[in-house]
Amino acid sequence: MQPFNWSIEFQILFLVTAGLLLIQLFYFFFFFLRLNFHKERKTSVHADQPVSIIIAARNERRNLEKHLPKILNQNYPEFQVVVVNDRSWDGSFEFLEDLRQVEPRLHVVHIPENELHDGGKKLAVTCGVKGAKYDLLLFTDADCLPSSENWINEMVNGYDENEIVLGYSPYQKRKGLLNWLIRFDTVQVGLHYLSFAMSGVPYMGVGRNMSYKKETFWKAGGFKSHYHIKSGDDDLFINQVAKKKSVRIVLHENSFMESIPKESFSSWFWQKRRHLTTSKYYKWWHKLLLGLYPLTYLLFTIAAASMLFFAPTFYWGLGMLLGRILIQMLIFARIYTRLGAKDLLVLTPILEFVMSLLMPMAHFINARSKPLRWS
Numbered sequence: 001m002q003p004f005n006w007s008i009e010f011q012i013l014f015l016v017t018a019g020l021l022l023i024q025l026f027y028f029f030f031f032f033l034r035l036n037f038h039k040e041r042k043t044s045v046h047a048d049q050p051v052s053i054i055i056a057a058r059n060e061r062r063n064l065e066k067h068l069p070k071i072l073n074q075n076y077p078e079f080q081v082v083v084v085n086d087r088s089w090d091g092s093f094e095f096l097e098d099l100r101q102v103e104p105r106l107h108v109v110h111i112p113e114n115e116l117h118d119g120g121k122k123l124a125v126t127c128g129v130k131g132a133k134y135d136l137l138l139f140t141d142a143d144c145l146p147s148s149e150n151w152i153n154e155m156v157n158g159y160d161e162n163e164i165v166l167g168y169s170p171y172q173k174r175k176g177l178l179n180w181l182i183r184f185d186t187v188q189v190g191l192h193y194l195s196f197a198m199s200g201v202p203y204m205g206v207g208r209n210m211s212y213k214k215e216t217f218w219k220a221g222g223f224k225s226h227y228h229i230k231s232g233d234d235d236l237f238i239n240q241v242a243k244k245k246s247v248r249i250v251l252h253e254n255s256f257m258e259s260i261p262k263e264s265f266s267s268w269f270w271q272k273r274r275h276l277t278t279s280k281y282y283k284w285w286h287k288l289l290l291g292l293y294p295l296t297y298l299l300f301t302i303a304a305a306s307m308l309f310f311a312p313t314f315y316w317g318l319g320m321l322l323g324r325i326l327i328q329m330l331i332f333a334r335i336y337t338r339l340g341a342k343d344l345l346v347l348t349p350i351l352e353f354v355m356s357l358l359m360p361m362a363h364f365i366n367a368r369s370k371p372l373r374w375s
Contacts, residue, residue, distance in 0.1 A: 006312050013307060014316060020300035021320050027293050028331050031195040035335045038198065040252045041157055050078040051152055052132035052214075053140065056124035056233075058086040060142035061095050063260070067145045072105055076152040082131050083142075084109045086124040107131060122223040122233045125207075129217050138211045139234070140257050144169060147256040154255035155211050163216045164238065164247045166197055167209035170340050171261040180344060182261045182268055184351040187341045191332075192290065194249045202242035203286040207234030209257035216241060232278040239282050251338055273362045298356045300324070325349050 006014070053071060057064060064083065071081055085092050085108060096108045109131045111124060129137065138155055140146075148154075158165035168190050171183050193204045220241045226232055238247075262268035279287065300320075307317025329345065336342045344351070 010310065010312055013303065014313060017300060017303040017307060017317065017320060020296045020303060021324060023292065023296040024300060024324060025327065028327060031199055032191055032335065033195075033331050034198045035191070035195050035251070035338070036331065038249065038251055040154075040250065041160070048077065049136050049156065050080075050134040051076065051136045051138050051156060052134040053079060053081045053138045053152070054084070054125065054128035054132060055081065055140055055142055056084045056086055056121050056128060057088065057092060057142040058121075058124070059088045059090040059092065061088070061090045061092045063142040064092065064095060067142065068099065068106075070146055070149075071140070071151075072103055073149065074146065074152045075149040076156075078134075079152055080105050080107050080133055082107045082109065082128045084111065084124040084128045084131070086111045086121070087113045089113075107133070120230045122227055122230075125233045126222055129214060129222070132214060135214045136211065137214055137217070139207050139209070140169075141208050141259070143260045144208050144257040145259075147258055148254035150254045151257065154252045155209070155250055157252075158211070158248045158250040158255075160248065162246050162248045163213055164202070164205070164242055165211040166194065166202070166205045166238075166247060166249045167211070167255050167257065168194065168251060168339060169206050169208035169257040169259055171259050173343075174261060178263075178265055178268065179261055180347060181351060181354065183341055184344050184347070185272070185355060187336065187339055187344065188352075188355070190339060191335065192293075194251070196289070197242075197247045197249050200244040201286070201289065202244075202247040203239050203282060203290070204235035205238040205242075208259055209255070210234065210238070212241075226281060229278060229281060231274055232281065235275075236278050236281055239286065253338075253340065256340070269358075269362065272358075273366050276359075276362055277366055294356055294359065297352070301353065301356075 055071075068081070068083070081103075083096055083106065085096055093110060096106075096110075100106050100108050109127050111127060125139075136156065136159075138152060155165055155167055158167075169186075170190075171179070171186050173179065173183065189206075193202075193206070196203055217237075220237070223233060223237060225240060226236045229236065262271060279290065282290070304317045304321045307313035307320075328348065332348065333342075333345060336345045
């Protein structure tokens with residue numbers, strides 16, 4: 001059956017569905033496909049430059065005890081680890097002071113409790129930058145564990161003439177549906193900000209694993225332009241300072257910073273809501289590109305599924321649904337493998353649909369509630 005033999009309603013439904021599919025294919029082939037062809041540089045002109053690693057921590061003693069040793073024992077000639085103890089009351093002060101006595105690479109900045117002012121994580125990061133001895137800065141969080149002893153080397157290897165290096169930070173693999181959802185969401189976020197950066201549209205970075213120079217920070221005025229916004233020490237800063245050719249990405253498995261996943265849906269959903277509070281402050285064309293993909297996906301799914309209920313359009317709807325899934329699987333297969341998430345590939349159609357329902361819900365709740373804070 002040909003579209004021009006259908007009723008006007010079927011023709012409109014077909015054209016709308018096909019148009020939405022074309023937009024989806026644009027994202028697949030123009031953005032995401034680039035990650036399949038990304039090549040790591042074998043040498044770096046910055047390999048001998050000293051590095052300051054900055055970790056802002058609030059009540060993170062347990063994580064610091066577990067993860068700091070592997071960061072302090074990195075295979076890199078010269079670096080320091082700057083831990084900013086932000087008003088902690090869990091014994092972090094005592095632990096860090098004791099460790100500092102035996103670890104010459106550790107530098108500790110303590111922020112005392114102040115009932116009159118809560119600077120949030122941006123104050124902690126700013127104090128870390130001020131306390132850093134070296135110009136090359138590498139950022140991570142207290143609950144993150146480097147995937148190898150060459151983490152610093154691989155991240156520094158991303159520098160050439162650029163000012164910013166974006167790495168990837170997957171969540172550890174655990175059992176259960178929640179872990180699938182968390183890891184899938186992380187892969188999707190990574191797909192976007194890494195491929196967009198490769199395409200000359202850098203819009204964010206993840207504070208668990210990214211690097212830039214101290215000069216870049218001070219030239220931008222630090223977080224001055226968005227200091228009033230509690231979140232955004234990573235994504236809003238990159239959105240502000242990144243230019244088309246100023247960013248490189250690193251995808252080597254030794255460059256990953258693994259994070260500990262949340263163990264309950266409510267805590268993960270709260271974390272996701274907090275991350276989403278900053279996206280409305282992105283540049284308008286970034287918001288357009290980021291919003292268009294999930295919107296056209298959801299509308300396409302609804303439109304194609306509705307075609308299945310009518311005999312004239314059944315096979316067209318089924319073909320477009322399966323065609324999109326097939327193309328997605330072919331493009332994502334290698335990317336998922338590179339990002340350590342190949343076990344999630346077959347679950348992608350289901351998890352993608354679930355996330356397309358959860359994210360509008362998170363945005364809606366955020367719009368009706370008070371801003372979420374760094375804790």
